[in-house]
Amino acid sequence: MRNRDAVRRGFTLIEATISLVIVSVVAVAGLGAVSISRKTRMSINDTLLARTYADLVMTEILSKRYRDAAEPGNPLGPDSADDVLGIWQRTADDVDDYDGHTITPISDMNMNALSSGNWGAGVAVTWVDAVDPTKEVSAESGVKRITVGVFKGDRVVLRVSALRTLGADMTRGVPTP
Ligand SMILES: [Ca+2]
Numbered sequence: 066m067r068n069r070d071a072v073r074r075g076f077t078l079i080e081a082t083i084s085l086v087i088v089s090v091v092a093v094a095g096l097g098a099v100s101i102s103r104k105t106r107m108s109i110n111d112t113l114l115a116r117t118y119a120d121l122v123m124t125e126i127l128s129k130r131y132r133d134a135a136e137p138g139n140p141l142g143p144d145s146a147d148d149v150l151g152i153w154q155r156t157a158d159d160v161d162d163y164d165g166h167t168i169t170p171i172s173d174m175n176m177n178a179l180s181s182g183n184w185g186a187g188v189a190v191t192w193v194d195a196v197d198p199t200k201e202v203s204a205e206s207g208v209k210r211i212t213v214g215v216f217k218g219d220r221v222v223l224r225v226s227a228l229r230t231l232g233a234d235m236t237r238g239v240p241t242p
């Protein structure tokens with residue numbers, strides 16, 4: 066009888082140990098799941114925020130004319146009256162004035178910050194083939210591809226591209242130089 070009690074106590078101890086191990090394994094697995102879900106949530110939030118920033122920057126660029134009114138024959142980039150130090154976004158008046166610029170933090174046309182300092186956007190503008198816009202060309206083609214890459218710190222979160230045609234200025238009533 067005493068022996069059976071001892072055996073029972075022994076089993077109970079083993080059972081308790083096993084269940085403690087199981088509980089710890091479950092707890093560790095649970096912590097992993099919480100941490101993955103927080104990472105996933107942060108990544109989704111970053112993507113949504115980056116999308117919003119990309120839209121803001123792209124909308125601003127697309128509101129400008131296709132090419133400079135005073136110097137329509139210029140290569141891509143800022144023209145002589147653009148790119149005034151410190152207020153270049155205010156003086157940019159055609160889409161390719163943004164080429165090569167980095168906007169950090171994300172700011173509106175009046176250069177008011179819309180994001181924290183670790184967010185920014187880099188812009189590239191190229192001429193592309195009018196029939197196949199995936200092909201870059203080195204001379205005026207009537208179509209420009211604008212690419213906005215939004216980054217957080219040193220990580221590019223997303224890139225968006227839009228096409229802008231010379232013809233679009235005419236349909237919008239903007240005199241075409
Ligand atoms: Ca310009």
Ligand SMILES: [Ca+2]
Nearest residue numbers: 142144161162
């Ligand atoms: Ca320009």
